[in-house]
Amino acid sequence: MNKRKGYVFVWPIYTRIIHWLIASSFALAFIFSLKENLLNLHVAVGIIFGLMLLYRIIWGFVGPQYAKFSTFKLSLSKLKLYFLEKVQNRWRNIPAGHNAASSWFTIIVLGVGSIISITGLLLYGIQEGKGYLGYLNDEYYMYMFILFDIHMYASYTLLVWVIIHISGVLIEHFYHKTGMVFAMTTGYKKTQGEDSKTGKYKSGLTYIFLIISAMVFFVSTDGKYNPFVLSKYKQHDYKREALVYDAECSACHKLYPPFMLPDTSWDRIKDGLSNHFGDEISPTMKKEDNRISLNEQKVIFNYLKRHSADKSTREISVKVMKSLDGARGRKSITKIKYWKDVHANIASDVFRSENVKRKANCFACHKNFEKGVIEDIDISIP
Ligand code: HEC
Ligand code: HEC
Structure with missing residues (x-):
């Protein structure tokens, strides 16, 4: 029926x-x-x-x-x-x-x-x-x-x-x-x-x-505590894990997470501190911001290289390493092919805008970048 x-x-x-x-x-x-x-x-x-x-x-x-x-x-x-x-x-x-x-x-x-x-x-x-x-x-x-x-x-x-x-x-x-x-x-x-x-x-x-x-x-939708979506990575806390880096390298910009660049890049940055993106950094500078002793430099770059892209399985590290394809790392990640590729759709005047100013100012668009967090949900162009 x-x-x-x-x-x-x-x-x-x-x-x-x-x-x-x-x-x-x-x-x-x-x-x-x-x-x-x-x-x-x-x-x-x-x-x-x-x-x-x-x-x-x-x-x-x-x-x-x-x-x-x-x-x-x-x-x-x-x-x-x-x-x-x-x-x-x-x-x-x-x-x-x-x-x-x-x-x-x-x-x-x-x-x-x-x-x-x-x-x-x-x-x-x-x-x-x-x-x-x-x-x-x-x-x-x-x-x-x-x-x-x-x-x-x-x-x-x-x-x-x-x-x-x-x-x-x-x-x-x-x-x-x-x-x-x-x-x-x-x-x-x-x-x-x-x-x-x-x-x-x-x-x-x-x-x-x-x-x-x-x-x-x-x-x-809330990833902080929930095991379904919890990240296996801890956030960097430089004050705890790299005191010298935190103290000496944060005067002019926020701290860059070590895993974003390969060893060869960190070496180039270390060797080029006398002309660090236009700034002179050396043990004898008068201005405190620009004065970093050789010993401090050693400690800082040892830390950075211990956690560099070569040793990390994070997405950015793996992709940066792959995009080098054997070539030596650049001094700036913005010169590395992978970085250029993911940012190819962003107009150049966005980087020059008041709130961003420079390509290397990752912190402007990637919230929590200095803690080593590069979440897709944290991306926003100011
Ligand atoms: C006197 C100022 C000053 C100090 C101190 C300083 N930097 Fe910089 N740094 C700059 C400038 C300027 C840039 C260029 C990028 C920008 O303008 O944001 C830069 C860029 C960088 C970049 C480039 C990121 C990229 O891939 O493009 C890294 C990495 C970096 N600094 C690491 C360090 C480290 C490590 C220290 C400590 C040893 C340090 N900086 C100390 C001024 C400084
Ligand atoms: C003007 C804002 C802006 C700046 C500055 C910027 N980014 Fe980005 N970034 C973006 C946007 C937007 C995307 C997403 C692009 C897309 O998927 O089309 C992105 C994507 C990425 C990705 C890929 C994320 C993923 O999961 O696929 C990485 C890694 C990254 N950025 C790293 C950096 C680093 C390192 C710097 C600094 C050297 C930087 N970005 C500077 C806006 C910016």
């Missing part, structure tokens, strides 16, 4: 929630990925996307009948027939559950979506040193570039796939007049078959996933 005559109740509220959460979290993750400083939000909705996929996969085994993988129509001849009927517009008798096209569609979304989620989590751990996989940051070199490419191309593939899906639904709705658009909103399809039923356990499972997803969202 059907609740509504001529219609079958195919998609219970839970299936519809999964569907729309997967769709919206993917769309939002895509939008948030377009701007660097939205990485936290990107990760938050990304985790929800992954959780919902996982839930959809479980739902495919224990969910209500039409959502079950066992009812999917995966034979190629059925798929061919589906398109043949569509092209000839003699397609009226729609199945209650997934048709051949939407069966394949769902399987591919789950597959490609899982690839996106897994590479995303890995990237977050390996590249950013964050989250539960932050410890993988040590293996950084090996996987970094290929992972990013997989993550990105899989996302574009899914986007194209979704556009095809939406077109298919609209064609069915308006051209074949199947009322398909309403299926995922009201849950009803105009066809024959049994109404779908969900019991207490299945509802419970859904609530658990929804609550976890909501929690993930709120905790992921």
